[in-house]
Amino acid sequence: MRTPRVRADSPAILAHGLRKAFGATRALAGVDLEVPQGSVVGMLGPNGAGKTTTVRILATLLVPDAGDAWVGGFHVHREAHAVRQLIGLTGQYASVDERLTGRENLLMIARLLGQSRAQARARADRLLETFSLAHAAGRAARSYSGGMRRRLDLAASLVGRPRILFLDEPTTGLDPRARLELWQLIRELVAEGTTVLLTTQYLEEADALADEIVVVDQGRVIASGTAEQLKAQVGARALVLVAADETEVAALQALLREISEREPQVEGRRLSVPAADAAVLRQVVRRLDEASLDVDEVTLRSASLDDVFLALTGHGAETPLP
Amino acid sequence: MSASRPGVVAGLRQTATLAWRSLLQIRHNPWELGDFSIQPILFLLLFMFVFGGAIAGSTAEYLRFILPGVIVMNMVFVTVYVGYGLNTDLTRGVFDRFRAMPIARWAPLAGRIVADLVKQAWCILLLMAVGLLLGFRVEAPWPGVLAMMLLVLTVALAMSWIMVLVGVLARDPEHVQLFGFTALFPVTFISNVFVPVDTMPDWLQGAVMLNPVSLLADASRGLLLGGPVLAPALGALAWAVLLTAVFAPLSVWALNRRLARG
Numbered sequence: 001m002r003t004p005r006v007r008a009d010s011p012a013i014l015a016h017g018l019r020k021a022f023g024a025t026r027a028l029a030g031v032d033l034e035v036p037q038g039s040v041v042g043m044l045g046p047n048g049a050g051k052t053t054t055v056r057i058l059a060t061l062l063v064p065d066a067g068d069a070w071v072g073g074f075h076v077h078r079e080a081h082a083v084r085q086l087i088g089l090t091g092q093y094a095s096v097d098e099r100l101t102g103r104e105n106l107l108m109i110a111r112l113l114g115q116s117r118a119q120a121r122a123r124a125d126r127l128l129e130t131f132s133l134a135h136a137a138g139r140a141a142r143s144y145s146g147g148m149r150r151r152l153d154l155a156a157s158l159v160g161r162p163r164i165l166f167l168d169e170p171t172t173g174l175d176p177r178a179r180l181e182l183w184q185l186i187r188e189l190v191a192e193g194t195t196v197l198l199t200t201q202y203l204e205e206a207d208a209l210a211d212e213i214v215v216v217d218q219g220r221v222i223a224s225g226t227a228e229q230l231k232a233q234v235g236a237r238a239l240v241l242v243a244a245d246e247t248e249v250a251a252l253q254a255l256l257r258e259i260s261e262r263e264p265q266v267e268g269r270r271l272s273v274p275a276a277d278a279a280v281l282r283q284v285v286r287r288l289d290e291a292s293l294d295v296d297e298v299t300l301r302s303a304s305l306d307d308v309f310l311a312l313t314g315h316g317a318e319t320p321l322p
Numbered sequence: 323m324s325a326s327r328p329g330v331v332a333g334l335r336q337t338a339t340l341a342w343r344s345l346l347q348i349r350h351n352p353w354e355l356g357d358f359s360i361q362p363i364l365f366l367l368l369f370m371f372v373f374g375g376a377i378a379g380s381t382a383e384y385l386r387f388i389l390p391g392v393i394v395m396n397m398v399f400v401t402v403y404v405g406y407g408l409n410t411d412l413t414r415g416v417f418d419r420f421r422a423m424p425i426a427r428w429a430p431l432a433g434r435i436v437a438d439l440v441k442q443a444w445c446i447l448l449l450m451a452v453g454l455l456l457g458f459r460v461e462a463p464w465p466g467v468l469a470m471m472l473l474v475l476t477v478a479l480a481m482s483w484i485m486v487l488v489g490v491l492a493r494d495p496e497h498v499q500l501f502g503f504t505a506l507f508p509v510t511f512i513s514n515v516f517v518p519v520d521t522m523p524d525w526l527q528g529a530v531m532l533n534p535v536s537l538l539a540d541a542s543r544g545l546l547l548g549g550p551v552l553a554p555a556l557g558a559l560a561w562a563v564l565l566t567a568v569f570a571p572l573s574v575w576a577l578n579r580r581l582a583r584g
Contacts, residue, residue, distance in 0.1 A: 022583060059422045062582070081327050084424040095415035099347040111339045112425050114332070140350040156419070 006086060006163050007073025012037045012195035013058060013164065018067035020053050020219075027053040029219035030067070035197055035212075040190050042210030043199040044309065050219040051199035052091070055168045058197070059089045072164055088157030091168030095153060098142040102133050102152050105141060109159040127155040131185065147178030154185060165189065167198045171205060183208055203306050215312055223312050231303045234311040235262075235274025238303045239284065243269040244294035252295070255287055265310055269296075274303060274311055333426030340420075340433025344407060345440060357403070362396040362445050363452050369516065370456065377517055382457055389453040390470070390542035391515035394535055396445050397478050398510050402502035404438045404482045405489030409498045412490070412580070421581070431577070435482055442478045446471050466545035473545070473555060477538050480562035483569035490576045515539050534561035 006012065013035035020028040028050045035041045043051045056062040058071055060080040068075065074082040096105045103124050110120030128134045131151040136144060141152055150170060157165065167186065171179040186209055190196055200206050206213045207227050215223040215230070223230060241256065243249045246269055256264040256273045259280060264273040275281075281300045288295060328336070348354045369392060374384030411417040411430070420430040450458075450467065460467060485502060492498045512526070513535040519527050530536050537557035544551035 061418055061421055081424055084422060087422065089419065089422045092415065095419065097343065097347070097411075097416050098414065099351055100343065101350065104343070104346055108339060108343045109419075109423070112336050112420075112423060112429075114335075142350075160423075 005072075006037060010070060010073035011035055012039070013041075013069070013071055013197060015054070015058065015069040016067055018054065018057055018064045018069060020050075020057065020062065020064050026219055028057075028064070028067075031216070031219065031221055033069075033214065033221065035195060037195055038193050039211045040186075040196040040198060040209055042206030042213045043197065043216055044201075044203060044206045044213055045199075045216035046201060049216045051216055052168055053219075054216070055089075055091065055166050055197065055199060059087055059166050060084055085160075086163050088160065088162030088165045089168075090150075090153045090157040090166070090170055092172065096141050096149070096156050099140060101138050101140055102128060102144070102148075102155075103137040105152060105156055106159055109156055113160045123159055127158060131155045132181075145178075146174055147181065150174060150178070150182055151185070154182070158189070162194065164195045164197070167196060169199055169201065172201065179205075203304065203309055215309065217312070223308075230308045234308050235260075235276055235303055237275045237278070237300055238272050238307045239275040239280060240270065240272045240297070240299040240301065241284075241295050242297035243271070244296050245269075248293050251291065251293055255291065255293070256284075259283055259287065262311075272307070274307065275300065328424065328426045330426075333429050333432075336425045336429040337432040337436055340429055341436040341440065344434060344437030358400070358441050358445055359448060362392065362449050365396060366392045366449060366452060366456075373516070385453065385456055385458050386547060387518070387543070388516065389449065389458050390546055391539050393446055393449050393470075393474060394539045394542060395510050395515050396449065397442055397474050398481065398506050398535060399503070400438070400442055400445055401478060401481045401485045402499060402506065403441065403485075404434060405485035405487075405492070405498040405502055406495050407438070408434050408486060408489035409492050409495045413494055417581075431486070435479070435486075438482060439475055439479060442475055443471065446474060460546055462544070462546055462548045470542045470545040473541060473558065474538065477534065477558055477562045480565040480569075481534075483566055483573050486573040487569055487576055490573060490580055509533065510535055513539065534558055534565075537561065 011034050013033060015031055015033040018028050018031040018033075020026075031050065031054055033041075033054070043054065045051050053062065057064050058069055058076060060076050060083050063077055070076065071083045072086040074086070076083050096102075097108070100108065106124035106127055107120050110123050111117075115123060124137075125134075128137045131154065133148060133151060133155065136148060141149060144152065154167075154170065170186070171182050174182065183205070186196065186198075190209075196209075198206070198209060210227075212224065212226055213230060214221050223233065225233065239256070239260070241252055243252050249266060249269060249271065252271055253264050253266060256271055260273045260275060262273055264271045278300060281298070284298065288298075348358070366389065369388050370381050370385050374381035374388070378384035378387060408417075408431070411420075411434070417430060421427075485498075488501055489498050492501060513530055513533045515535060519530050519536065522530060534557070537554045540554035541551055541558055543549060544554065
């Protein structure tokens, strides 16, 4: 049995101008994406940003209204069958059969992929072992915990040894321990050379797993780069002020805007703004003193991906981006 | 496996794997076994012993009439499971996993339908066996039993397409059951499954004798007990062709539409 190889000099995933609408709802407004072979790219965005639609197009489940995409060098629509031989898909919608046992699920998929009975049994046992599911192999998947279910999901998408793996929100709804376990499994896959496209709402998750992060909002890619590059793009640090009194929030906002030349984020009495360097702290303290404004807290901290995300998609999106 | 689409042989093998998977589900869901085994027997016993004396004068005499009827009635209800299973796969995401795999496009649906035909065949054999234990005697030549099975399965396949459509259109598996049984109850009861048609008012008789359920029940009685077969069998087959011609393309169209919606 031979499966097609990823075409040597093509990126693992390449997409140009993907557009998709469902009735009046615009899901994708022109998504471009390039994922080099062997890398992990994290698509980060809120619910409804278009992450799942993008993955479904790349996994041959949906046809875009416009634009083209290639996975492993094969066109996702015109050469869909070749693409399907290269990919694995795990997501909340591509699920296992809850009414079969863990082992039966894996056996079924192995048999569908053309493996012999003996091969299928060996592959299933191996995966059950790797994913710590051997003890529950004979139980219906319906009875599995959330973490076990996701591990089985991931195992199911690995039966055919895919070169390119799509993980659509792999840890949504999992408790922190189960999430860490799954992260570890994903890291091991990546170490074996599998290309991964991961979607997530968790900034922490993208930071922990991805070489490169693509930030999507309202059907568009609004930023991309390494976590470090993204932080540099919106300021390496964040300056946070907590006003002593609500009446002074507006004055503080004006002050921060003037110093940083960016629009501050305001949440109640809490204001934050990206800051290029630590020198800004001295400046802020001096100006607060001159204006006789009281604050409960002044903090300068390293920008988290949360800051990046807020700056890119929140009110900060009004700020022209470089 | 090559980069081109899978051939028919591969597709058939995948269909068999998927049908095996649907049947395997029964092992872990004992209530399904009840639906396919205990329920038909209960129907048979209930109708025979409760109504038999009143309708036919004796339970033994009524068994001759009701066994083919219960076989047909049960077949109609079992078609709901095609829709139920398909809808479960669609709503739970199992169908999408299959679609992202390098298998024949038609295999998931075909696997579901084949599995349900196996369940149908099981129900018919089970009811025949219990009927024989209760004293039913095949009065026509024995090949008639095989012909009856094939005829019932053919109509079952045709009626399954209606339930495929219901399975595609319904929001969740519970709605498939609700809608399926609600629609099938009148179709089953306004028929000659339980009582001979000549006991009904004239205005009802026409509708009853047009009902594919009646035609199939009559043909089955003919094949098991002797009596006219050709006319009701042709009528039932005409219905099977009509239902397939209408509902198979409609179901496939609706399925593709649902899948394209994302």
